[in-house]
Amino acid sequence: xxxxxxxxxxxxxxxxxxxxxxxxxxxxxxxxxxxxxxxxxxxxxxxxxxxxxxxxxxxxxxxxxxxxxxxxxxxxxxxxxxxxxxxxxxxxxxxxxxxxxxxxxxxxxxxxxxxxxxxxxxxxxxxxxxxxxxxxxxxxxxxxxxxxxxxxxxxxxxxxxxxxxxxxxxxxxxxxxxxxxxxxxxxxxxxxxxxxxxxxxxxxxxxxxxxxxxxxxxxxxxxxxxxxxxxxxxxxxxxxxxxxxxxxxxxxxxxxxxxxxxxxxxxxxxxxxxxxxxxxxxxxxxxxxxxxxxxxxxxxxx
Numbered sequence: 001x002x003x004x005x006x007x008x009x010x011x012x013x014x015x016x017x018x019x020x021x022x023x024x025x026x027x028x029x030x031x032x033x034x035x036x037x038x039x040x041x042x043x044x045x046x047x048x049x050x051x052x053x054x055x056x057x058x059x060x061x062x063x064x065x066x067x068x069x070x071x072x073x074x075x076x077x078x079x080x081x082x083x084x085x086x087x088x089x090x091x092x093x094x095x096x097x098x099x100x101x102x103x104x105x106x107x108x109x110x111x112x113x114x115x116x117x118x119x120x121x122x123x124x125x126x127x128x129x130x131x132x133x134x135x136x137x138x139x140x141x142x143x144x145x146x147x148x149x150x151x152x153x154x155x156x157x158x159x160x161x162x163x164x165x166x167x168x169x170x171x172x173x174x175x176x177x178x179x180x181x182x183x184x185x186x187x188x189x190x191x192x193x194x195x196x197x198x199x200x201x202x203x204x205x206x207x208x209x210x211x212x213x214x215x216x217x218x219x220x221x222x223x224x225x226x227x228x229x230x231x232x233x234x235x236x237x238x239x240x241x242x243x244x245x246x247x248x249x250x251x252x253x254x255x256x257x258x259x260x261x262x263x264x265x266x267x268x269x270x271x272x273x274x275x276x277x278x279x280x281x282x283x284x285x286x287x288x289x290x291x292x293x294x295x296x297x298x299x300x301x302x
Contacts, residue, residue, distance in 0.1 A: 003075065005039045006068035008032050009047055013065045016054040023270065026153060026161050079282045092121040093286060096132035096144030098273075099200055100226065102249045105297040112293055113286065120286050128201040133159065136276050142287050145294065147202040149271040160279050162291070163272040164298040168244040169206070170260040172253075174236040180259045187214040187265050194218045196229050196238040202271075207241065210265055233258055248301070273298075 011021040012032070022029040040047050047061035057065055097103070110122060125141065132144035133152050136159060146152060148161050171190070173179045179189065187210065197207055199222040211217055220238045223229055232238050234252045241263060252258035275291060277283060283291070 001039065001042060002035075003072075005035050006072055008036055009039065009061075009065050010068050010072060012036070012048065012055055013057055013061075016056060018055060024163060026148075026156055080285055080288070082282065092123055093290065094141045095122065095124050095290070096135055096141045096146065097124050097126050098129050098132060098144075098146045098202070099126050100198065101126075101145065101273075102245060103297075104248075105301070109290065109293045109297065113290060116289060117286050122290075130201060133276060136278060139278070142283075143275055143277045143291065145273065145275055147271060148274045148276075149202065149205070150269065151205065152276070158279060159276050161272075161274050161276055162295070163274040164295065165273055165301075167271045167273055169241055169263040169265065170244065170247065171239055171241055171263045172233050172246065172250070172258050172260050173239045174234055175257050175259055176236060177239065177259070179239070179261065182261050184262045184264050190214075190217065190239070194220050194238040196220050196232045196240050197222045198226060198229055198240070198242060199224050203242070206267075206271075209267065210241070214265075230258065 007025070008021065011025060012018060015021050015024070018029050018033050018036075021027075022032050025032070036047065043064065045060045045064070046058050047064050048055045049058055106124075113120060113122065125135070127135070129146035129149075129152050132141065132146045133155060135141040136144050137155065145164075147167065148163065149167075153161075171179065171185045179185060179193070182189065191214075195207075195217055197203060197219060204222075220232070229240055230250055230252055233240050234257050247253055247260050250258060250260075253260055275294065277287075277291075
């Protein structure tokens with residue numbers, strides 16, 4: 001019996017789906033299914049009933065799943081207690097933030113952390129998702145908030161991820177654009193339009209996928225200056241594609257000068273904004289407090 005088997009059955013009991021659990025835990029569905037089957041064989045009972053409508057716990061399975069939840073809770077308690085006994089406290093928590101991410105709730109989180117741990121110092125480093133991943137692997141960061149997508153997921157054997165929310169994309173156009181009245185936009189609606197794009201690792205990857213499949217598209221320029229991009233769109237010089245976060249941060253969206261329209265271009269795999277930390281490493285009470293605070297705030301926002 002392995003700890004991850006207990007994590008799998010606990011998650012499947014919540015999602016009623018092997019595929020949803022696989023997506024949430026970033027593990028292949030066959031791996032989860034086979035692992036649970038091995039556990040069932042070891043215990044000599046069926047934990048789940050499988051049917052075309054989903055996966056549901058058996059009567060015996062409900063007891064086993066509750067046992068698993070209790071064990072996982074105790075393991076978390078064990079790790080936290082062990083950490084509290086350590087006399088060596090880190091002088092500084094190092095947190096990576098993906099470039100361009102606007103977090104209006106960050107002062108509230110830091111204030112909450114300061115109240116609980118007055119002596120704890122925190123530093124934030126803004127960088128690309130791949131740089132955050134690399135720095136986490138090299139123990140230069142305690143945790144990182146980054147884009148979880150094709151490139152960052154290549155290192156799941158070393159790190160573990162936690163999804164905060166699915167990244168949703170919008171097309172941003174000026175208020176007088178012929179596209180402004182659209183309820184949603186498909187790639188085929190954009191053939192004759194000029195783009196400006198935010199020059200960042202994740203957006204470059206996304207636009208490259210989009211451009212390779214439906215392009216080539218005319219790109220006026222790319223820039224790291226988000227204000228220049230917003231102004232270009234507001235003046236009708238070009239359109240842009242960006243994430244849901246731009247809805248909250250773009251002042252011209254609030255005034256109605258720029259119109260955001262849902263973009264109907266689905267990638268093969270969902271992409272998320274989330275958290276990365278090293279596997280098999282017990283996080284401190286301070287780090288866990290910070291993680292839970294981020295999780296709560298993102299759920300409030302989205």
